[in-house]
Amino acid sequence: xxxxxxxxxxxxxxxxxxxxxxxxxxxxxxxxxxxxxxxxxxxxxxxxxxxxxxxxxxxxxxxxxxxxxxxxxxxxxxxxxxxxxxxxxxxxxxxxxxxxxxxxxxxxxxxxxxxxxxxxxxxxxxxxxxxxxxxxxxxxxxxxxxxxxxxxxxxxxxxxxxxxxxxxxxxxxxxxxxxxxxxxxxxxxxxxxxxxxxxxxxxxxxxxxxxxxxxxxxxxxxxxxxxxxxxxxxxxxxxxxxxxxxxxxxxxxxxxxxxxxxxxxxxxxxxxxxxxxxxxxxxxxxxx
Numbered sequence: 001x002x003x004x005x006x007x008x009x010x011x012x013x014x015x016x017x018x019x020x021x022x023x024x025x026x027x028x029x030x031x032x033x034x035x036x037x038x039x040x041x042x043x044x045x046x047x048x049x050x051x052x053x054x055x056x057x058x059x060x061x062x063x064x065x066x067x068x069x070x071x072x073x074x075x076x077x078x079x080x081x082x083x084x085x086x087x088x089x090x091x092x093x094x095x096x097x098x099x100x101x102x103x104x105x106x107x108x109x110x111x112x113x114x115x116x117x118x119x120x121x122x123x124x125x126x127x128x129x130x131x132x133x134x135x136x137x138x139x140x141x142x143x144x145x146x147x148x149x150x151x152x153x154x155x156x157x158x159x160x161x162x163x164x165x166x167x168x169x170x171x172x173x174x175x176x177x178x179x180x181x182x183x184x185x186x187x188x189x190x191x192x193x194x195x196x197x198x199x200x201x202x203x204x205x206x207x208x209x210x211x212x213x214x215x216x217x218x219x220x221x222x223x224x225x226x227x228x229x230x231x232x233x234x235x236x237x238x239x240x241x242x243x244x245x246x247x248x249x250x251x252x253x254x255x256x257x258x259x260x261x262x263x264x265x266x267x268x269x270x271x272x273x274x275x276x277x278x279x280x281x282x283x284x285x286x287x288x
Contacts, residue, residue, distance in 0.1 A: 020148070072119055202255075243271065
């Protein structure tokens, strides 16, 4: 391609990005804000306060554990039968008279056993508190919207949602069964993965590619290191990144060359296979 043709193509892309409105990412942020307000309302119903205070203080400035679960956080005891007895499930603010179906809410378990599979989906719209939401929203606003302008919602939305779903699914299989998990961090890691795939796909024509790769790797490593703090489901972060890599290979604009064409099919096949395998393991393997 000639220099003139490249400049013309770049002008078209910049014009398209300038005119495109990232409605998907804007809607996601708006939904997450509204859902956090709902979580706080649930906490008020349970405790008489909108945020957890006192002995149950939440450093993220938000509701407590019971409100997280009642709002739809990933909690294995609400999703399938476990070896946990009632005493093992006792959480701050929970009474001995509170049954597991009352704790989980959403109408209990119509089948008679924990079956709330949708707790793999709902948590990506929940957050632990205002600080948690601010960090994720900042990335979604500054980076996610630019990605949507470049790739469009039809490519970005599946990567975002599959990353969140895959992250919570991997965490459900690997993390301790008592862990409560929520937040869009798995989705954010999927977007980081998409940025990495996009950079590698356009490596030869990217200016400052070494610096961009270094910065991206540092962000990923630091984020995973923060995930080692107590109470954080780092497996959801790792799962989001892994599913984000596979989804990006399958869904980002195709590149010329046999390797990248093959990677689309391989990425899509591995994505489906990994999802099925983790889902089967979660619902069939006994607790450790």
